[in-house]
Amino acid sequence: MRIGIDLGGTKIEGVVMAPDSQLIAKRRVATPRGDYAATLAAVAQVVADLETEVAARGLPVGVAHPGALSQASGRLKNSNSTCLNDQPLQADLERALQREVRMANDANCLALSEAVDGAAAGASSVFAAILGTGAGAGVVINGALLQGANSIAGEWGHNGLPRPKPEWNETPGPACWCGRHGCIETWLSGPALADDHARNGGERISGETIVALAEAGDARASASLSRYEDRLARSLSQVINLLDPDVIVLGGGLSRIERLYRHVPALWDEGIFSDTIATRLLPALHGDSSGVRGAARLWPAG
Structure with missing residues (x-):
């Protein structure tokens, strides 16, 4: 066993x-917001x-976390749960749990x-993107995670939006928590969809509500989703040009948008x-449980 x-910004599963x-x-509990020590205790x-x-006692533990572990310092970097940044998360969890812990984005x-x-399943190359509170991604080649020389393979969300459209006011783009403007995350996350809808004359409503209104025939909500789809298509086209994956899998709350x-x-x-384009775009089969299942799989079954 x-x-x-899955150590998320709003919940720990x-x-x-x-x-x-x-x-x-x-088990699922709320993540203590902005409190590193309380987050360790909750895990x-x-x-x-x-x-x-x-x-059972002493079971192997794998942890899915936002951001990446710095190879230079061993501390967390690039996390949108900013209280985790520059913290020795792996060492602290191992101390708290009194065992080795395996971790991955x-x-x-x-x-x-x-x-x-x-x-x-069965694909030789997989690109998987989370479209939720943020917009991150991971890469698996022949069944193995691609970590990269800098532990940032798949940090797709902090590239700039490809081929920005002046008619949609896409330059310089919204400010990102990383300090840049116009990152893919600022266009394709759940909050980004809500922000774009509000900037274009809509009400300040959630992404889920925008989807529901669009399905009911609301023209402004449908236009917001159309812009979102166009931006997602542009962003994924660059992934296909660079990686040429067999399958692109979408997870996170916005992955439930069937259209x-x-x-x-x-x-x-x-x-x-x-x-010709053979790459398939598919929703995550395991839905919200994919991250936590992948965390467990950081340890072999034997």
């Missing part, structure tokens, strides 16, 4: 995965509760989960340098 922890990949115990409590439920865990037994899977592949042709 293995424990997976934990599971126990059996050797046959079934999830036999689950430790989730692990303790899971082990009590399955009557949350989008990497999504990619691993979906490549092993999810939507992209993305019809409209985006019809739009991305314009930016792809090929006469």
